[in-house]
Amino acid sequence: MGTHTYPVGASANVTAIPAVNWAFVNWTGDVSTVADVNSANTTVTMNNDYTITANFVRVAWNLTTSVSGSGAVTPSVGSHTYAVGEVVSITATPVSGWQFSNWTGDVSTIANANSASTTITMNDDYAITANFTEIPVSGSGGGGGGGGGGGATTPVSDVMAGNTFVYPVTARSVDQKVTISIPKGTTAEIGTGRFNAISVLVQRDLPESVQSWGVYLKAVGVIYNVQPDGVSFDPPIDLTIKYDSHDEGSIPADVDKKDLVIGTYDMGLGRWVLLESTVDPENNSVSAKISHFSLYVIMARTAPASFAISDLAIVPEEATVGENVTISVMAANTGDLSGSYTLDLKVDGGLTQTKEITLGGNRQETVSFSVIAGEAGRHIVGIGDLEGEYQVIVPRTPAHFTIGSLSISPGDAEIGETITISVSVTNTGETDGTYEAILKINGEVIDTRRITLAGGSSDNIAFTTSDNEPGTYAVDVNGLVGSFVVREETPTVVEPTSNQMEALPVPGEDDSQAARSVNWWLIGGIVAVMLAIAGITFRLKRQKPFSDR
Structure with a gap:
């Protein structure tokens, strides 16, 4: 499956x-371009990009049979294959002293689930179990000693190859409350014995030592003795025990059903040991993994409620006057029975608030208090x-800002x-803050500057500008107003220096001497300046009539 690349015109094999x-x-x-669309083995000529699908149809289903109790089935215990829709005959034959009870499992297409000889129509994969019950009930010894009540035996020799199960096996007790799944x-x-069948017995007369459940433990329902002794499994197998309304009467009122566990009697330790268990409240059952056969029973732990608190948290640890402060702790009931507990919050040694909680066994929850931050300073809180x-x-x-001292220079x-x-x-x-100053000239935004100041501090913001047009300009910085003037350049009048004046001829001096002393460049400069002044004066006189208008 997927995308594959071939040369143009290539013949690709498909299977x-x-x-x-x-x-x-x-x-x-x-x-x-598929050579034969009906052949599982054919070719495709690659003249283009192609997408093809191989279509399959279901032609057979599997029927898996098993036995609970003592008896045999036809077809034999294991998995068998039949054509889709085939009607298969099934027969359950009890051994001596046992009787057929019913078929259970995938029985929707069994013609009569209460008949030892009936049929099943193969419309799907099915797993069915023939259930047998013992006639009459007989006593037998069980693990841990004592008399046993009626039991159910499930043969296993025909589903094992050596020490390995080649088919899955389900064994049940006569009352259908115990299920063992391998x-x-x-x-x-x-070990040293033989393993031909699994027996699940209701254990009745237990030795007094076995009946000693231990501190804060109570049996729920009956004890089951799973045999034979000395058999262990790798990996561990599944054990499920159900409880009914009658069994519920032995569950202490303060015990949550979710806390039920399966207990097993450990011969070596001489006491009951609790297994890691899973409770299914909807089906009223408790399950655990077991690695060997022994005595098993549902147990309720009955340690009285006991409370502990931990994880004190204060949020925030620094608050302003009037702010909410949350104080919380984790409260846990470390016992098995539900109970109530009172928590007192003290602030600066004085009782401030009280809360009462109720928790089931082995439960915990966060308990929170809220106080208003009042007087400034350090405050001590305590819970327990x-x-x-x-x-x-x-x-x-x-932060709050003021501006002033508008300066314009020049x-x-x-x-x-x-x-x-x-x-x-x-x-x-x-508190610290940032201020934005906006410079406007003649109503137009020219520049923006920002400054960050600590609380209570001052600083200056400076702008620079220039203009190439003469005139008066209005300045506005965030509401502070002023103005500046830009003027035209005035002509520069050059006056002769004292040295230049000394160079001029003095009347009465010898003409030839005076002629030699004249600085003609200086005289030319003075004449040019005087002509410029005369020109400006004439220009002003000509413009006067326009101003009179």
């Missing part, structure tokens, strides 16, 4: 292999022997000159 009890039918899908592949260590503390602090005021600037605009920011709160 359909049916599972057990299945048969190949045909190929479907992109079958235009999976296929389980190995039985037989557990102590802890929390701290109450006065809440600090949140206030009168030339074109392109850098202007610095600054404000002072103060955090009047007690």
